[in-house]
Amino acid sequence: MTNTEGTSFKDIFFKVGSALFLGVLVLMLIFTLLRSDVEQAGMDMLTGKANIKAGKIGGKDVPMDSFNAGRRYCYQIYQGQIPDNQLGECAFMILKGMFVANTIANSLGYTVSEELIRQNLWEEAQKRVKLSYRGAGYSDDEIEKPDQVYRQFLKEAPMRFRIEAAVQGSIQANLLQSDLRKTDDELLVQSEASTARVDLNALVYTEEDLTKLANQNVEPTDLQLRELYQKEITDSNAPKGKDGKIATFEERKSILRGKFLIEARKSAIENLKAKIKALQSEPDGLHKVAALFGTGTVTIRDKAFADLKSVASSKGNFSLLTDKRFFQDLTSQAFGQKKSLGPYKDADKYALVEFVAVRFGKPETSTVLRIRDSSVILNGFLAEIPQSVAEEMTVERLAKSAEE
Template sequence: MTNPDGISIKDILFKVGSATFLTILVVMLGFMLLKSDVEQAGIDMLFGKGNITMGSIDDQSVPIDSFHAAKRFCIQMYQGQGSEALWADCAFQTLKGQYIFRKIGNSVGFTITEESEKQALMQEAEKVSKNSLQGAGYSEEDLKKPIEIYRQFLQQAPLRFRIDYKVSQSLFQNFLPTEIRRTDGELNILSEASGARVDLDAVLYTEEDLVKASERNLEPTDAQLKELYDKESLDPNTLKGKDGKAIPFEERKTVLRSKFLLEARKNSLETLKAKLVALQNEPDGLQKISTLLGRQTVSLKNKSLSDLKKISVGKDVFSLSSDKKFLQDLSLPGLTQKKNIGPYREGEKYAIVSFSGVKLGNPDPSFLRTRDSGSILTAILMEIPQSLEESIKVERASVRSVSEE
């Protein structure tokens, strides 16, 4: 059979098939010529994965491969214990910490280029391949080639994650290499603090608790929906029915509810945070905060400062001393006269505290022999990211937990 131009259907099918084959061949050749880490990105783009992110840190997107690398790091750190939510929180905090150290590294001129990291990774892959050949008795045909091991390394953790991890480690090992000695006065204060005992009550809560509490009473009443419906009816651009008349209220109810909740959620979280601040100034504010957030009050009696590094409430663990403001507040006069102070923060967790007693210990002369500089340097290095952390915004994708494929 031929068409009016004299070209047979067979010829048309042959040309279409040839063009398709050539297209596939060109695409495959392109990937063969690409560098291996770019190749994976190209494949991701073909399958719609190239732009998948888990949120942003300081308005910079968090790629899903970096998130999963951080999550694997956290699972190893927690030895497989915990939940998906815990590992996700830890992953975001890990990536946030790496981002902060990247900024610190850039500011002091300490950086690692992608090219140098690629070379180091390829050298490691060649070393692994060579050692496998020597140690396991594999033939060269059965052994993974260095380029395959290199690609496997990148699947486990992308270049950006590896570079940021190395920068953060190097800053801790090499940054501020100087001798710092405590004075006698500082050692006396440290001695008193080591023997200090505190009594306090606290409410511990998470970012998720805030979101749940802010959305708890958002469900609109029929009266509120009717008010929104009447307001829409006055707008000439409001959607009309097929007959040109306004769509009945009952038919619009579902849409109206969605619009109401969308607008309400925008303001409810900020309103809740403002309410928490107001409750902190009330005599029984801590109990009201506990009720509002659905969290029990924790009471601690005669605890040392080191005990406050790990407060356990069920499966949750909180460290008050991880927030620099807590230690600063401890030194303020009249601390026990303050109603409720905080909130203190550790990652995605918070604590509001009410002190009922603070007693300092007696100076211990043996402390004058302790002049370790290493711990001071560590404290300085931890102070820098904590100071930057408050100004860095973290936004998560709407899906709070994404399983690895």
């Protein structure tokens, strides 16, 4: 049997205290031997910080440590030139950009490994130590060790933040190395386009020409002005003179004329545009519209598409390539129908075009054309995709500031 009578309260207290002390020592030893990022994660779990969120981006939580890393990054790039109360906004802007890039990367199966991040940090730590103390005359004990710098790097930002930042910085460059090749159909279209020659007839006019023609017969008659005046005085809010009486027709005549001309000119321009559109559909409609304006047409013969960038006319040079509808009509409309299309706009000028004929030379199937200019095409895609994705992502901020 065990003898408990000889065990005093003092002995029990001593044994319990010793056990607690040894437990604390073991925990301290564990945290000392752990990698710094694992150590920080453990401390966050013990203190409850791991559950603190700074907000949401695209409906997903933003951890506080990522938010703090973003703030620290903003402080470094702006060298303290922006107020502290704006660091939070900057951090969310940085995090949203990373979130957008990683959303795209995830859909493509692209990522950056943690091992690569650690390798780069270790190399950076070695480089910093080498540059900091080269020839400074410090003893070995005074020189900061690479592993110390490496552990400090790991404390500055969580690993997931570093991975997402690395993905954002490398996805475009890596995708731009893709070797995209054109299909046979694409090559055929490009070859035909490069050898094509067109014959066109065009009519170039300006907004001023349109206004002058529309305003030729809009001057109101006295009868029309009196009709306006009668409508005006029947209104309970009819304008009155200084004596409180309704103004006379002669007093209102110039104002009524101005009001009439505004509406008449607007209506005349719309009617003129409708008339031009109707004439375009008629055979030889281009010359009928030219007669309406009292001007001649421009003859364009045996020109490559690139030559249509500058067409000489009595109204000055005109570019048919500015208006994308020109290419749409060029590829969809039949040539030789003697009907004009447009108007195509270039600055303050307009052009109606009759598609007369098109000819194609011998297709060129050079292997040089086989390789697509991947950097230009993918750069265009990657410039548009993040903007579209970002527009769909909302930012909900729960923290205005965070401890560094």
